[in-house]
Amino acid sequence: MPISANVVLGHGVKIFHPDLVNLYGCTVGDETKIGAFVEVQKNARIGRRCKISSHTFVCEGVTIEDDVFVGHGVMFINDLYPRATEDGHLQTEADWEVVSTLVKRGASVGSGAVILAGVTIGEGALVGAGAVVTHNVPDHTIAKGVPARLGRAVPRKQMSDRPAS
Numbered sequence: 001m002p003i004s005a006n007v008v009l010g011h012g013v014k015i016f017h018p019d020l021v022n023l024y025g026c027t028v029g030d031e032t033k034i035g036a037f038v039e040v041q042k043n044a045r046i047g048r049r050c051k052i053s054s055h056t057f058v059c060e061g062v063t064i065e066d067d068v069f070v071g072h073g074v075m076f077i078n079d080l081y082p083r084a085t086e087d088g089h090l091q092t093e094a095d096w097e098v099v100s101t102l103v104k105r106g107a108s109v110g111s112g113a114v115i116l117a118g119v120t121i122g123e124g125a126l127v128g129a130g131a132v133v134t135h136n137v138p139d140h141t142i143a144k145g146v147p148a149r150l151g152r153a154v155p156r157k158q159m160s161d162r163p164a165s
């Protein structure tokens with residue numbers, strides 16, 4: 001059951017290979033496109049007109065606003081100190097807390113980036129390919145490297161020109 005019945009899909013959402021994704025308990029906004037081998041967990045929210053490229057993992061607690069580009073194989077994280085067991089028993093949801101992450105409108109996340117739990121990627125910001133983002137990225141700023149360091153402002157011609165809605 002690759003797209004669970006409890007997924008809320010907006011109008012015109014394009015999922016190119018519905019049998020090759022794993023979506024459950026999440027919300028996907030109008031006109032968003034989702035590539036193959038993408039997993040989106042429960043309580044994750046993806047806005048309108050986003051592109052989520054193949055092999056990306058969007059975990060519980062992640063909110064992606066409108067007009068966001070997410071490259072291939074991007075990994076979001078919601079638990080900084082994960083454990084399999086608690087006192088010799090498999091952990092349950094009661095044993096840990098989801099740390100939320102926000103990607104603001106018009107941002108882009110390059111392929112292979114890892115986005116640590118609890119960060120905010122600013123409006124129109126650009127995360128470089130392969131970056132490990134450990135701190136917030138200000139609006140319209142490039143962040144790249146491991147750990148990601150802030151670079152220059154996103155060049156004007158690369159900014160999303162879509163009006164806010």
Ligand SMILES: CC(C)(COP(=O)(O)OP(=O)(O)OC[C@H]1O[C@@H](n2cnc3c(N)ncnc32)[C@H](O)[C@@H]1OP(=O)(O)O)[C@@H](O)C(=O)NCCC(=O)NCCS
Pocket residue numbers: 071072109110111126127128129130131142143144145151152
């Ligand atoms: C980071 C990025 C936006 C370029 O930013 P920029 O500020 O324009 O960087 P420049 O190309 O001017 O390069 C500046 C320096 O950053 C380095 N650099 C570029 N991209 C980098 C990256 N992803 N990680 C680490 N360093 C990077 C360059 O090697 C250069 O270093 P040098 O000065 O030692 O030679 C771009 O390279 C990138 O990674 N974009 C994401 C692409 C992507 O994943 N697309 C997905 C769809 S295919």
